[in-house]
Amino acid sequence: MALAVMAGCASVPPAAPAAPAAATAAVEVEEGSSLERTEQAFARWVKAFAATAREAGIAEETLRRAFDDARFVPRVVALDRRQAEFTQTVWDYLDRAVSEQRVARGREKLAEFSAEVEAAAARHGVPAPVLVAIWGMESSYGANYGDIPVIDALATLGFEGRREAWARGQLLAALKILQSGDIDRARMVGSWAGAMGQTQFLPSTFLAYAVDADGDGRRDIWGSMPDVMASTANFLARAGWLPGQPWGAEIRLPPDFDHGRADAGVRQSSAAWAAEGVQPVADAALPDFTDAAVLLPAGARGPAFLVGPNFRAILRYNNSTSYALAVGLLAQGVAGGSGVHASWPRELPALSRTQLLALQAALNERGFPSGTPDGVMGPATREGIRRYQRSLGLPADGYPTIDLLERLLQP
Secondary structure (H helix, E strand, O other), X not given: OOOOOOOXXXXXXXXXXXXXXXXXXXXXXXXXXXXXXXXXXXXXXXHHHHHHHHHOOOOHHHHHHHHOOOOOOHHHHHHHHOOOOOOOOHHHHHHHHOOHHHHHHHHHHHHHOHHHHHHHHHXXXXXXXXXXXXXXXXXXXXXXXXXXXXXXXXXXXXXXXXXXXXXXXXXXXXXHHHHHOOOOHHHOEEOOOOOEOOOOEOHHHHHHHOOOOOXXXXXXXXXOHHHHHHHHHHHHHHOOOOOOOOOEEEEXXXXXXXXXXXXXXXXXXXXXXXXOOOEEOOOOOOOOOOXXXXXXXXXXHOOEEEEOHHHHHHHHHOOOHHHHHHHHHHHHHHOOXXXXXXXXXXXXXXXXXXXXXXXXXXXXXXXXOXXXXXXXXXXXXXXXXXXXXXXXXXXXXXXXXXXXXXXXXXX
């Protein structure tokens, strides 16, 4: 996975009722009891969950195959609780995600699996380079899609309790997949958060969008390239992908552009943006969008992009602007296109989580509401920054910097 669990906005099956044992289990894990006691509590949680799954229509044989060898995985809890102190700039992220090596590898993979990828593209209207780019982002073209049993990962998360309702819903979906015969338990592996296969579908996403493209009666996103590509294309198509349109394009902004208008909620046609002085880079033309937004992933000092509905479709796969931009640029490279023309403001360091917390608190104290401080950039924080920037006569790009933090902290 890139920055977030894939397709978090996909439909999720209703979670089974919470089992009383869960609260006790979570406390035991929190208090650091012995592994043996934790495993005993985990076994009780699994037994209680199996009872609710049985009531939801899961057969006894499926429950036996799923839970007879179920294991508590401490590493899953550790990874779920880990919150990185240091954040990453978009250009550092893109340096890795859209490296020359990954672009070259993507071209090789597109040539190697051209029949499977092109068939999925033709069927669902999603370009082959985009499908290959998502494959590259999610599992490095199938080289690393996780090795943790999905049943164990989701049962561990449900037992631990921090995200119990979500984990129970995904676990029930995973049991339905087992029951359908699409995959056996041993091969149903993925990430610590339960995302599965070469393009990292959550179990609920699999139930909603996975496709049997090779006609063998199973939807296999682990080992069947026709199924992998068709399932990914089906997700994007149903997420609103518009055939024949690009994801977006790099642009140049006029000197008097109001950077506060570079916001996902400010959408208009390409013609309307052009009337405001927005221009394409190099000799390209602006994409013909009816509903486009200006994106400034590094603020006013970095590159600018005009993004349309297909960019938003990628966001539904993974709700991270950096991820969606990486997919678009990687697809562009795989297709033989150029990279970003404008320079990134590499002299600007990323704010740490602690610094973002301090910035959010200072904005609130100064009367520029940014929501409850949590050390994570979101729409409320970005709007609070914009209001503060406007009060100083600065470009209102909503981008957090050390300089802005230092100004806010001055008495």
